[in-house]
Amino acid sequence: MKRDLKFERFYPHPPERVWKALTNPKALAEWYMENDFQPVVGHKFTFHTDPGPGFDGKLTCEVTLVDEPRQLAYTFIGGYMKRQTLVTWTLVPHNGGTLLTLEHTGFTGLTDVAISFIFGYGWQKFLRGLPHVLDRWVGSKF
Amino acid sequence: MPSTRKTTNNAAGDVFTAVAHPVRRQILDRLALGEMTVSMLAEPFEITRPAISQHLSILLESGLVAIEKRGREHYYQIRPDNLNEIYRWISHFERLWPEKLDDLGDYLDKLKAEEDAEG
Numbered sequence: 456m457k458r459d460l461k462f463e464r465f466y467p468h469p470p471e472r473v474w475k476a477l478t479n480p481k482a483l484a485e486w487y488m489e490n491d492f493q494p495v496v497g498h499k500f501t502f503h504t505d506p507g508p509g510f511d512g513k514l515t516c517e518v519t520l521v522d523e524p525r526q527l528a529y530t531f532i533g534g535y536m537k538r539q540t541l542v543t544w545t546l547v548p549h550n551g552g553t554l555l556t557l558e559h560t561g562f563t564g565l566t567d568v569a570i571s572f573i574f575g576y577g578w579q580k581f582l583r584g585l586p587h588v589l590d591r592w593v594g595s596k597f
Numbered sequence: 598m599p600s601t602r603k604t605t606n607n608a609a610g611d612v613f614t615a616v617a618h619p620v621r622r623q624i625l626d627r628l629a630l631g632e633m634t635v636s637m638l639a640e641p642f643e644i645t646r647p648a649i650s651q652h653l654s655i656l657l658e659s660g661l662v663a664i665e666k667r668g669r670e671h672y673y674q675i676r677p678d679n680l681n682e683i684y685r686w687i688s689h690f691e692r693l694w695p696e697k698l699d700d701l702g703d704y705l706d707k708l709k710a711e712e713d714a715e716g
Contacts, residue, residue: 460690464698468705472712476704486704487697504693557698559690 460559467552474524477544488514494521500529516542531559615659620644621652628662628675638673 466473476482478494489503498518506512513533519541520528528543545556616622620642627638639649653673656662665672 460694462694462698464702466702466705468709472705472708473701476701476708482704482708486700555698555701557694559694 459561460557462557464555464557465549465552466555469551470524470546470548470553473546473553473555474527477527477546478521478523492516492518494518494523494527496521502531612659612661615656615661618652618655620648621656624649624652624656625661625675628673632665632672632674634670634672 476486478492480490480492483490483492487502491500492498492502493500496518500516500518502514502516504512504514511533515532516529518527518529520526520543524546526543526545528541530539531542532539539561540559541561543556543558543560545558547554547556616625623642624638627633627641635646635649635653638653639646642649653662657664661676663674663676665674
């Protein structure tokens, strides 16, 4: 079982405007993250976002696909995620606006099973079976 | 650079590998019930003791499992911290993306308003 993140949104704006918001570094800094992005295949750049648990907020990226104004993709690595993940934006004209699909995939090629384990019943079971261990270890750590 | 077991934070990649194998997930399931020696652990499995030991060594490397030595026995114990961190990392993006897509919608509206004002 594969566990990828996929989101779809409709925006009442033409693909060209959405494309600009996705690829202009100043625009990206306004709604997305601080960056040194350039829409050029092979360009290496960094996104700076809010730090989270186990995550310093820095994402190291490389552009892998630029097909204006249809599709944009870059790899993405940071925090605990030692392996690269891939972020793909797909823009489809729809009813005078844009249907935008965001896919965040490849949360480790080896680990589809691991992801389903963590998200699915395994994780639930893991947590249920563990209160005593958690008390002991988590309690001593924080 | 040699990896250190003490920093659980560095082992996440290995954690994914560790839990990718069904036998290792079953080992974790069993250890979730409580600490066990390798012979207690091996009981329900139809694979050889060396095979179990090999799976255990991968789990030890990942930091998901640790050994505590008491007397002559080695007890294997589960250490959930690493798995917990990975879960947090992915759930970070599960929360982040919908928020960012909302922000994008707001930004596009603003961009349109600016373009309208200029044009």
